[in-house]
Amino acid sequence: MLRVRELESGYGPMQVLWKPSLEVKKGRITTLLGPNGVGKSTFLTTVFGSIKPWGGKIFYEEKDVTLVPTHKKVEMGLVLAPEGKHLFLNMRVYENLSMGAYVKKALAHKEESIELVYSLFPRLKERKNQLAGSLSGGEQQMLTIGRALMTKPELIMLDEPSQGLAPLLATEVFKTILKMKAEMGLTILLVEQNAEASLDAADYVYIMHEGVIKAEGKSEQIRNSSEIREAYLGV
Amino acid sequence: MLLEHLAGNLIQGLVLGAIYGMATMGLSLIFGVLKVVNVGHGAFIMVGAFITLWIFNALGLNPIFSIPIAFAVGLGLGLIFYSLAIRKLLKAPELSTLLATFAIGILLEELVKLIFGSEFRGYNWVVGKINLGVTVLPVAKLYACIGSIIIALLLYLWFNRTRAGSAVRSVVEDDEGARVCGVNVGGVYALSFAIGIGLTVASGVLVTMFIPVGINPYMGGGYTLKAFVIAVLGGLSSPYGAFFGGLIFGIVENGSYTLFALIPGVEPFALTRFLSFVMLLVILLIRPTGILKAK
Ligand SMILES: Nc1ncnc2c1ncn2[C@@H]1O[C@H](COP(=O)(O)OP(=O)(O)OP(=O)(O)O)[C@@H](O)[C@H]1O
Ligand SMILES: [Mg+2]
Numbered sequence: 339m340l341r342v343r344e345l346e347s348g349y350g351p352m353q354v355l356w357k358p359s360l361e362v363k364k365g366r367i368t369t370l371l372g373p374n375g376v377g378k379s380t381f382l383t384t385v386f387g388s389i390k391p392w393g394g395k396i397f398y399e400e401k402d403v404t405l406v407p408t409h410k411k412v413e414m415g416l417v418l419a420p421e422g423k424h425l426f427l428n429m430r431v432y433e434n435l436s437m438g439a440y441v442k443k444a445l446a447h448k449e450e451s452i453e454l455v456y457s458l459f460p461r462l463k464e465r466k467n468q469l470a471g472s473l474s475g476g477e478q479q480m481l482t483i484g485r486a487l488m489t490k491p492e493l494i495m496l497d498e499p500s501q502g503l504a505p506l507l508a509t510e511v512f513k514t515i516l517k518m519k520a521e522m523g524l525t526i527l528l529v530e531q532n533a534e535a536s537l538d539a540a541d542y543v544y545i546m547h548e549g550v551i552k553a554e555g556k557s558e559q560i561r562n563s564s565e566i567r568e569a570y571l572g573v
Numbered sequence: 574m575l576l577e578h579l580a581g582n583l584i585q586g587l588v589l590g591a592i593y594g595m596a597t598m599g600l601s602l603i604f605g606v607l608k609v610v611n612v613g614h615g616a617f618i619m620v621g622a623f624i625t626l627w628i629f630n631a632l633g634l635n636p637i638f639s640i641p642i643a644f645a646v647g648l649g650l651g652l653i654f655y656s657l658a659i660r661k662l663l664k665a666p667e668l669s670t671l672l673a674t675f676a677i678g679i680l681l682e683e684l685v686k687l688i689f690g691s692e693f694r695g696y697n698w699v700v701g702k703i704n705l706g707v708t709v710l711p712v713a714k715l716y717a718c719i720g721s722i723i724i725a726l727l728l729y730l731w732f733n734r735t736r737a738g739s740a741v742r743s744v745v746e747d748d749e750g751a752r753v754c755g756v757n758v759g760g761v762y763a764l765s766f767a768i769g770i771g772l773t774v775a776s777g778v779l780v781t782m783f784i785p786v787g788i789n790p791y792m793g794g795g796y797t798l799k800a801f802v803i804a805v806l807g808g809l810s811s812p813y814g815a816f817f818g819g820l821i822f823g824i825v826e827n828g829s830y831t832l833f834a835l836i837p838g839v840e841p842f843a844l845t846r847f848l849s850f851v852m853l854l855v856i857l858l859i860r861p862t863g864i865l866k867a868k
Contacts, residue, residue, distance in 0.1 A: 388752055412755030424750035437743050441755035
């Protein structure tokens with residue numbers, strides 16, 4: 339569904355991505371793992387288009403979308419729940435969700451999408467009139483995912499959805515991600531540092547180190563390879 | 574007697590303030606969305622003043638007709654300057670957009686001077702005055718005030734009730750957040766800059782409506798300064814904040830003018846302008862967060 343070929347990008351003069359390639363299959367959870375600062379978020383923001391690629395190719399549903407702007411990608415069903423959340427903190431919870439239904443195709447399904455998000459995250463429904471800035475970290479994380487779901491995506495890219503959450507809440511988030519795959523038929527590209535939980539959830543795993551893909555394989559293969567675990571995951 | 578004076582000054586101040594507020598909304602809109610400080614703000618007000626003058630003298634049209642024309646010219650100028658200069662500088666250090674808007678201001682001033690010359694000009698629109706009992710209000714000023722309020726209301730409705738308005742609000746809050754919602758952020762930048770300049774040029778018509786004298790290429794400086802004070806008063810990144818900042822500024826300016834005029838040997842006009850500086854300094858000292866809040 340998504341194919342990335344030898345992607346290159348960075349900030350100013352600093353190159354971060356050194357030609358990683360990756361493929362996301364329809365209906366699967368694909369996970370990109372790696373320690374701090376190796377370029378995982380840069381990879382997602384470059385695929386989404388907030389950062390322009392310096393080189394390489396991105397194909398979505400067999401179409402070359404390398405230089406397609408972000409708003410067109412959202413219309414095509416490719417969306418990002420970004421690291422750092424980027425919520426509209428001075429707007430209420432439901433206003434953030436409404437903004438998620440900005441593109442025309444999402445606007446037509448706004449009410450049912452909101453109900454769906456509320457059923458996935460009942461906590462958001464209870465707090466729908468609260469300002470996003472007054473939510474707890476975990477609730478903000480849910481709202482970030484919820485807002486991305488409001489765009490009616492087919493492929494959702496989640497950047498560290500369990501970051502900063504207590505273990506119990508992190509488990510809850512991973513359960514929701516599995517639900518999004520099983521019940522909503524979503525394809526998911528998940529970036530994580532939390533190796534244990536994301537290996538459990540993933541169908542296929544890529545391991546990134548210093549802007550390069552160092553290893554890839556089915557979730558069980560990665561889990562069973564002590565070599566990979568020791569070298570890149572520290573577990 | 575004192576109460577009547579107060580009421581009279583309050584009315585004059587509010588009427589003036591509504592016009593000042595409207596004349597600052599463009600500055601705040603551009604800062605709120607693009608984080609660009611338009612140092613050339615006053616020059617766009619000057620362009621509006623010359624449009625009014627020219628349309629009145631050459632075509633004999635009532636200044637009210639100049640409002641939509643000035644807005645349209647401003648939209649056009651905004652789009653041109655955005656695509657020629659601002660767009661390419663948004664990712665550069667902040668000083669670049671400051672210098673660019675400064676340069677655009679000078680460019681406009683010199684262009685207008687080339688066409689119209691640098692002498693002071695004026696026109697004569699006779700619409701009379703109304704006596705409100707506590708004060709006498711020139712009808713032209715009342716028109717300008719009503720025009721300002723209508724434009725502010727239209728902007729409010731556009732901002733809060735339309736899809737394009739919601740896109741602009743989302744970019745003000747968080748541009749990456751807007752991107753992941755599918756908002757065309759580059760388009761919002763262009764549109765907001767154009768509308769901001771359109772509002773500013775249109776405000777040049779409103780200002781000129783009740784001060785139809787002293788129109789010259791360099792008249793903008795005083796308005797730039799006032800707009801900065803008002804924008805800071807209003808929290809810098811919200812056009813309505815600017816409108817309410819304008820109301821406060823109008824009351825203070827009008828009131829202080831009346832007070833200064835009572836002191837013998839003082840030239841109230843110069844002192845009032847000096848007061849703008851003092852206000853800016855005081856606000857920045859007491860609430861430097863006023864400026865940073867938008868970050
Ligand atoms: N906006 C930016 N400007 C400049 N450099 C940046 C920026 N964002 C990230 N970097 C740098 O790029 C490199 C990769 O960062 P990135 O955020 O992609 O890593 P990451 O794998 O997502 O890390 P983490 O797991 O901590 O989120 C880092 O060295 C980081 O310091
Ligand atoms: Mg990251």
